[in-house]
Amino acid sequence: MTWISIFTGKSGFAASSTAEDVTKGIDGTGLTAIVTGATSGIGLETARVLALRGVHVVMPVRNIAAGEKAKESIAEKVPNAKLEVMELDVSSQESVRQFASQYCSKGLPLNILILNAGIMSPPFTLSKDNIELQFATNHLGNFLLTNLLLDTMKKTAIESGKEGRIVILSSELHQTTYKEGIMFDKINDEQSYNAMYAYGQSKLANALHAKELTRRLQEEGVNITANSLHPGVINTNLLHHNGFFAIFFKVVQSFLKNIPQGAATTCYVAMHPQLKGVSGEYFADSNLKKASAYAQDPELAKKLWDFSVKLTQAK
Numbered sequence: 497m498t499w500i501s502i503f504t505g506k507s508g509f510a511a512s513s514t515a516e517d518v519t520k521g522i523d524g525t526g527l528t529a530i531v532t533g534a535t536s537g538i539g540l541e542t543a544r545v546l547a548l549r550g551v552h553v554v555m556p557v558r559n560i561a562a563g564e565k566a567k568e569s570i571a572e573k574v575p576n577a578k579l580e581v582m583e584l585d586v587s588s589q590e591s592v593r594q595f596a597s598q599y600c601s602k603g604l605p606l607n608i609l610i611l612n613a614g615i616m617s618p619p620f621t622l623s624k625d626n627i628e629l630q631f632a633t634n635h636l637g638n639f640l641l642t643n644l645l646l647d648t649m650k651k652t653a654i655e656s657g658k659e660g661r662i663v664i665l666s667s668e669l670h671q672t673t674y675k676e677g678i679m680f681d682k683i684n685d686e687q688s689y690n691a692m693y694a695y696g697q698s699k700l701a702n703a704l705h706a707k708e709l710t711r712r713l714q715e716e717g718v719n720i721t722a723n724s725l726h727p728g729v730i731n732t733n734l735l736h737h738n739g740f741f742a743i744f745f746k747v748v749q750s751f752l753k754n755i756p757q758g759a760a761t762t763c764y765v766a767m768h769p770q771l772k773g774v775s776g777e778y779f780a781d782s783n784l785k786k787a788s789a790y791a792q793d794p795e796l797a798k799k800l801w802d803f804s805v806k807l808t809q810a811k
Contacts, residue, residue: 505783507770511728514756515545518764518782525550527658528605529766530645532556532586532638533613535566538727541759542610542766544570547577549767551608556584556595586613586637588624589808596644605652606645608766610663611638614698617691627807628684630691634698638664639705640808646720653719659773660720662709663766666702668726668780670791673697677790678704680803701800703778703787708797710776721775723765724791728781730758 504510509518529546533539534555543553547570557563563581571577582598585591599606614634623632642662653660673696674688682688706724713720730753764782765771778787790796 505781507764507768507783509760509764509782511753511781512757513760513764513782515541515759515763516548516756518760519545519549519767522549522767522769524767526656527607528552528554528652529608529610530554530556530599530606531610531612532584532641535559535562538730538755538759538762539612540566540569541755542612542762543579544573544577545759545763546608546766547574547579551767552578552580552604554580554582554599554604556582556586556613558583558585584641586641587615587629587633589637589640590624592637592640593644593810596641599645600648604648605656606648606660607652607656607658608661608663609642609645609649610665610762610766611641611702612665612762613637614665617695619691620686620689622684625807626684628689628694630694630698631683631701634695635701635705636804636807638702639804642705642709643808649720650718658719660718661766661771662706662720662722663762664702664706664722664724665762666706666724666726666778666787666791667696667699669696670699670703670726671696671788673700673790677793677796678800678803680799700788700790701804703791704793704797704800705804706778707776707792707794708801711794711797714775721771721773723771723775723777723779724787725761725765725778726780726785727758727761728753730755 502512529551531543534543535557547553567579584595621629623629649660674693703724706722709722761782
């Protein structure tokens with residue numbers, strides 16, 4: 497895990513850098529971004545900072561009332577913010593399809609897709625699609641959403657002449673997974689379920705998603721990048737299922753990242769010109785970082801892609 501540090505990496509930024517720091521001087525006027533999970537925590541801060549830089553931000557949320565409240569909180573700080581709230585439950589494939597259909601029907605461009613929404617370590621639960629909830633929410637929902645919006649991103653990249661960016665929030669805990677990395681044959685096996693390993697598995701899937709998506713985009717010659725990242729160790733609402741970690745982080749929170757610091761790497765990967773053309777990589781503390789051996793395995797990434805396609809096929 498990444499503990500707070502003031503030492504800068506090759507990018508010129510450090511763990512202590514904030515989202516405003518890493519986007520200083522960047523003009524996002526004319527860009528449109530989707531930021532999932534933007535009602536609280538680093539998702540909300542990411543949406544605020546993108547709006548501050550002139551980006552039109554669409555906020556897909558499970559709870560519209562909470563989304564409107566988040567929108568108002570941003571507008572109070574950024575009076576000229578261009579914000580839009582739409583409904584999306586990323587754990588439900590039906591909801592993902594409805595959101596994507598509604599978004600595309602609006603005729604909006606899409607330059608930046610930030611997949612921030614997620615859950616952490618709940619008791620064993622199946623999603624509405626009868627898939628283990630962490631894998632369904634943290635990976636499959638993001639995978640399906642990306643695929644459904646990809647044509648819009650390709651069109652935007654061509655028409656605007658600007659690079660599209662897909663930003664997938666993973667975690668250093670992608671290294672803390674089952675011994676086989678992804679339990680393809682036991683995704684829904686309650687007897688084998690370990691809440692933390694299942695979280696790590698879903699975060700490994702995020703890194704592998706970026707890796708295989710990059711291969712496909714580059715093969716097609718599309719001007720879109722896809723990267724994954726670790727935001728840092730932050731005490732946010734993500735931890736409400738995990739009592740031990742919630743208590744632990746409260747005790748040591750003065751040594752960990754605050755929310756503006758936690759949103760920095762997301763904003764860096766989404767907007768910074770240093771990363772033009774950089775794709776299929778993993779970042780932490782607004783710097784390039786080496787991911788686990790599993791996360792760099794092209795065969796595992798391809799196998800996960802094919803597996804995910806089968807699990808997200810329209811019924």
